[in-house]
Amino acid sequence: MSNTEKWKDINKSREKRPKVQEYKNWKELPPIPISLPIDGAIGITGDWRTFRPIIDQDGCNKCGICWMYCPEGSIINKEDGTFEVDLTYCKGCGICAKECPTNNIEMKRESDITHE
Amino acid sequence: MSKARKDFTQEQETKIIKGNVSAAYAAKSARVQVIGAYPITPQTTVVEKLSEFVDSGSMPGTQYIKVESEHSAMASMVGASMTGTRTFTATSGQGLFYMNEMLHWATGTRLPIVTAIASRGPAPPWNIWADFTDVISQRDTGWMCSFCATHQEIYDEILMSYKVCEDYEILLPKFVAYGGFILSHTSKPVIIEDQEAVDNYLPPLPDEKGWPHIFMDPERPMMFGNLIMPSGFYSEFRLKIHDAHMKAKEKIKNAAKEFEKSFGRNYGNGLTQQYKMNDAEVGMLIYGDLALQMEEAVDLVREEGYKVGMVKLRYFRPFPVEDIINIAKSVKVLGVMDRATAFGSPTGGPVSSEVKTAIEGVEKTAKILPMIGGLGGREVTLEQQTEQLKILIKMNETGDAPGDLFHGTLWHGKLEVE
Amino acid sequence: MFFIGWLVIIKNQKGKSWIKLVESKEIIEIFFHGRGGQTAITASQLLAEMAYEKGFIDTIAIPIIGAERRGAPIMAFTKISEKKQIRTYDSVKEPDYMIIFDTSLLDIPRIKDTIKEGVIIIANSPIPIDTTDFPDNVKIYIVDATGICIKREFMHSSGPILNIPMLGAFGKVTGYYDLEIMEKVLKKEFGEKKVEKNMIVATDAYESVKEV
Structure with a gap:
């Protein structure tokens, strides 16, 4: 396959598609700009974080509102029904803490956590 | 999908028909799968005839979308084409201007939509008669654009258009323009070709996999219409559209050559x-x-x-x-x-x-x-x-x-x- | 056809290049005058179809379309050609035949002006039409199409359907097609069911058209 046909892989099944496509120049590009669903399309956003959400598992009523509201999909719904923050991609926006109906998520300063 | 559509019937036949009807027959011969159109003088009889075809069952499986404006007509064509279908619409003058935003969308997403234009003069002063300013004013939308001189050419050119537009190296939308009233409402003998011959000439209808670059399939999700930052590949994607136009010249010549071989009618070198x-x-x-x-x-x-x-x-x-x-x-x-x-x-x-x-x-x-x-x-x-x-x-x-x-x-x- | 050629030679003996004009008459031009709703535009289309059915190799029906309303003067043209490809879309200036659906139109000066020397007129009228100020060599046929339609109750929502009797009369006058061809075309156009009544009025006109 020539370089210029690299983009035709996107037509393949989900499993056979490449995870990331890289193009060097305009000739290699697909006809239109597209995004394929992959983890962290624009990088590891976890290092943007200055405040970290801490879920108090004891007070959590497992409603899942944090999971729904998280703009980055960084809240993981675990098999036992509890929720956990994926710190690789959590950028610390605080929306989960704001939306939590039981006020059970605390935003803690990253520097404080490292000092502990 | 393509298997269920075998029952299109048409034998080679000469009919005395209006230019608009000739365009409708071309869409039928091309087995278009989705039509979304809004009537406007002098294009009206194109959509009238097509809705007649769909209603009478002579275009089995074809969806006719009734829309409330030309903007929606083109939007429906863009949406339908994204799912991997052959699409057709038609308009004139002011209707084309109203489509403008969606025309850019069709080029940007590289969708092979073919649109017949019964050209009319832009208003004001109000005018409904032949004048190609309407289609030429859409020059920079990136659509391919050709003109027809005869009733037969309208039929033939629409067929050739699908051949060119749906080529995987081209993937561009196209206007097929002809003078309003002068061609659209006069009647002349037109040869409607045998369905099998047309099927052999045209590329196969897109299957469930859709177009190679854009498709709507939950099993193979993708996002398009994305934002590109100034530092991103924006100008490169624009260059690719221009590149497709340049490549299309050869394809147009080939399509005309093959057309002559299949149907015996010559259109110069195509261009x-x-x-x-x-x-x-x-x-x-x-x-x-x-x-x-x-x-x-x-x-x-x-x-x-x-x-x-x-x-x-x-x-x-x-x-x-x-x-x-x-x-x-x-x-x-x-x-x-x-x-x-x-x-x-x-x-x-x-x-x-x-x-x-x-x-x-x-x-x-x-x-x-x-x-x-x-x-x-x-x-x-x-x-x-x-x-x-x-x-x-x-x-x-x-x-x-x-x-x-x-x-x-x-x-x-x-x-x-x- | 031969007849037309002869007419043109006579007509152009005054002019200089008559041979070329005879050649250009390979294309026969028919001018329709009617009023909105009298179905003159459909007549121009049907005539093209019948001529093609008869064996003319090329035909074109040209309606002049503007802002029509019931009763407004309507013009349409048909060009038919036995051998030559028709390559013009322009309007007819010197018709060979003129089919007039409504003789009251001749009271309008600009319509009367379209009558040219040597033309053969087929008019819808029960009585001979007034030929004052007509150019020379005009041959006139009349047929009472409106009368036929009323008698046979061949009407649409607001009046008689004149195109069928007028075309029947035209077929008789010119011999370009006969009733059999007319029936074949009408069947194709309107379906089997409606043809019978159409053919009754066409036959009436075919038989009653006369020269005056």
Whole structure:
């Protein structure tokens, strides 16, 4: 396959598609700009974080509102029904803490956590 | 999907039909899968005929979407085409202008939508008659654009369009324009081809996999229409659209060649079609319905012993620069007749301005005489067309351009009341 | 056809290049005058179809379309050609035949002006039409199409359907097609069911058209 046909892989099944496509120049590009669903399309956003959400598992009523509201999909719904923050991609926006109906998520300063 | 659509029936048949009906038959022969259209004079009978076809069951499986405006018509075409279907719509003048935003969307997403345009003059003053300003004003949307001179050509050109547009190296939308009323409402014999022959000529209908670059499949999710930052590949994607236009020239030539092989009708090299140009000293470049009548005028003037010829411009986008250069080199005077306006442009006529750009820097080319006439459906008679050729002959003999030019352009057939 | 050629030679003996004009008459031109709703535009289309069915190799029906309303003067043209490809879309200036659906139109000066020397007129009228100020060599046929339609109750929502009797009369006068061809085309156009009544009025007109 020539370089210029690299983009035709996107037509393949989900499993056979490449995870990331890289193009060097305009000739290699697909006809239109597209995004394929992959983890962290624009990088590891976890290092943007200055405040970290801490879920108090004891007070959590497992409603899942944090999971729904998280703009980055960084809240993981675990098999036992509890929720956990994926710190690789959590950028610390605080929306989960704001939306939590039981006020059970605390935003803690990253520097404080490292000092502990 | 394509298997369920085997029951389209059509044997080769000659019908006396309007240009609009010819366009509808072409869509039927091409087995279009989704039609979304809004009626507007003079295009109305295209959609009337198509809805009749769909309603009577002679286009089994085809979806006809009733929309509330031309903007929605094109939006529905974009959406339908994204799912991997062959689509068709038609419009005219103001309706086309209303589509404008979605036209850019169709090019940007590289969807092979074919749209028939029964051209009409832009308002105001209100006008519904032949004038190609409507389709030419969409020049920079990135749509391919061709003109038809006969009823048969409308049918043939729509079929050829699908062949070109759906080529995986091209993937561009296209206008097929013809003069409102002059072609759309007059009736002439048109050969409707055998369904099997058309099926063999056209590429297969897109299957469940859709187009190679864009599809809507939950199993293979993708996101498109994304934002590109200034530092991203924006200009590169634009370059790719231009690249597709440049590549399309070869494809158009091939499509015309194959068409002649399959159906026996010749359309020059696809981009341009010459008439009696071999020994011509004076030529006329002309497009749309006027081109057919100009053939008659060329014959009449030749009977008087003048060596004149005519070139029918079939494609406006992509613009056949190489052909134009060859033509301009082969004659001494070349008239360029526009039935459209490009206000404030170098010549006032869109095609003549482009011709001048095309031959820029080429040595020993013909003198160009830009002409404008027939605007807003004004009748251009055979006598007027012979007169136009004689102006070019006189220009060749004396070396002088005619006296009554307006900023270098001859506005022919202006009304002057005594 | 031969007849037409002869007419043109006579007509153009005053002019200089008569041979060329005879050649250009390979294309026969028919001019329709009617009023909105009198179905003149459909007539121009049907005539093209019948001529093609008869064996003319090329035809074109040209309606002049503007802002029509019931009763407004309507023009349409049909060009038919036995051998030559028709390559013009322009309007007919010197018709060979003129089919007039409504003789009151001749009171309008600009319509009367379209009658040219040598033309053959087929008019819808029960009585001979007033030929004052007509040019020379005009041959006139009349047929009472409106009368036929009323008698046979061949009407649409607001009046008689004149195109069928007028075309029946035209077929008789010119011999370009007969009733059999007419029936074949009408069947194709309107379906089997409606043809019978159409053919009754067409036959009436075919038989009753007369020269005056």
